[in-house]
Amino acid sequence: MLAVHSAYTAANLLAATFLSIFIWRAHHDLGQVCLFNAMYALAVPIAFLTNGWLFRQGDAGTSIRRGLLTLTFLYVLVLFLGNASAGALLLLGLMRGLGEGWYWAGYHLVTYDAIARGNRDRYFGATGASGAFLGVAVPPVAGTIIVLGTHWGGTYRGYQVTFGVAAATLLAAALLAGGLHAGRRQGFSLRGMFRLPHRNPAWSYVTWARLADGSTGFVLGMVVSILTFVTLRNEQNVGGFNALVGLLTMGLSLGLGMWLPARHRMRCALLGGSLLVASTLVYPLYLSVGALVLFGLLRALGGPLHGNALAPLWLQVIDQDPQAQELRYEYIVSQELTLGIGRVLSVLAVMVLAAPIDQLTLARVALVVAGAAPILIWAAFARIAGPVAAESRPLPAAA
Secondary structure: OHHHHHHHHHHHHHHHHHHHHHHHHHHHHHHHHHHHHHHHHHHHHHHHHHHHHOOOOOHHHHHHHHHHHHHHHHHHHHHHHHHHHOOOOOHHHHHHHHHHHHHHHHHHHHHHOOOHHHHHHHHHHHHHHHHHHHHHHHHHHHHHHHHHHHHHOOOHHHHHHHHHHHHHHHHHHHHHHOOOOOOOOOOHHHHHHHHHOOOHHHHHHHHHHHHHHHHHHHHHHHHHHHHHHHHHHOOOHHHHHHHHHHHHHHHHHHHHHHHHOOOHHHHHHHHHHHHHHHHHHHHHHOOOHHHHHHHHHHHHHHHHHHHHOOOHHHHHHHHHOOOOHHHHHHHHHHHHHHHHHHHHHHHHHHHHHHHOHHHHHHHHHHHHHHHHHHHHHHHHHHHHHHHHHOOOOOOOOOO
16 A cells, blocks of 8 residues: 555656646636636545445445546546646546545545554654655656756646656556455445544544644645745746755654654644644745745644644544444545535635735735644644543444
8 A cells, every 4th residue: 555655646746736836827817726626625525425325335445546547537638638728627626536535535444444553653654754755756857847848849748748657657556556455345324424423522523623624734735836836936946845845854754653652642743733833924924935945844844743643543533433444434534524625615715815815915815824724633633632542442332
């Protein structure tokens, strides 16, 4: 699974990282970027639901392959459409959302079923370090290809090359995923999903954390991509900046995965969240190269401290349910629906404000507002971290 996920991450760094910039260059309109991302955000929970209802007996490997092949077709379609792909935003957003949703539906099942409880910190540390390593190597290459492509055959030729390489990488990952047979499930119950907070009260705090994450994290990623491009002026510089951040993140992620004591989990997360909040206050205020470097440094330090420390907690909450194995997919879909609601609402809010407000000003304000999310997420998880860590027996079975 680590190899498949690394290939998926590499393809994302090649292409998905630059999708918002690609749309911005074509339209210079934040509303169009939001339109693509709104359709993408809406399609992700739809993919989770269809995976539960239409593909009831499939295992996680099948879902992962379905998602990877859908994303492969997305980038192949961009290759064929060429410059006209910027005019097919709804279709492209729908395809990306379905592909991402099906991939993550399978990924979460494999993570829950195949990763032993005592090894989750190590696993998330390894995936974080792998993602950071790829973040060092891939974005500079993609950015260089995009910039050089402007000399080969126009503004979008470099994008077509990177999207083509991404499609080939995703196809290879789909073939590799053929060996995954974990995560078989019996079906999906919408009623059972809505009853989860009743049978497992700690799950309500996970829901609030995911709502905060979805409402802010999605907009944050979209806005940071555009502001970084505006500050650094071309994709090659954006790739180099991402590589610098990835280099700093890699060692910290690996170290946390190996040595993070459970008793210090919430302290690390609070420190990391504070650094992340500070980063979103500095960069929008000055919008300069120096502020961007400081922003990247703070996020490289804060991201692993916050994210890696909190990553296993939602799985531990599921573990407390005596029917965790039977209801694990309901838990996964519940989480993703909450994320999706937050994402759609936040993107729609930016779309509404994009017309009457100067777009760079709106992007800066959105970055500051969205930047508060790590502390909100930490506060929600802090309510459950103590009870989950201390509880050694499962919850009583719900009636």
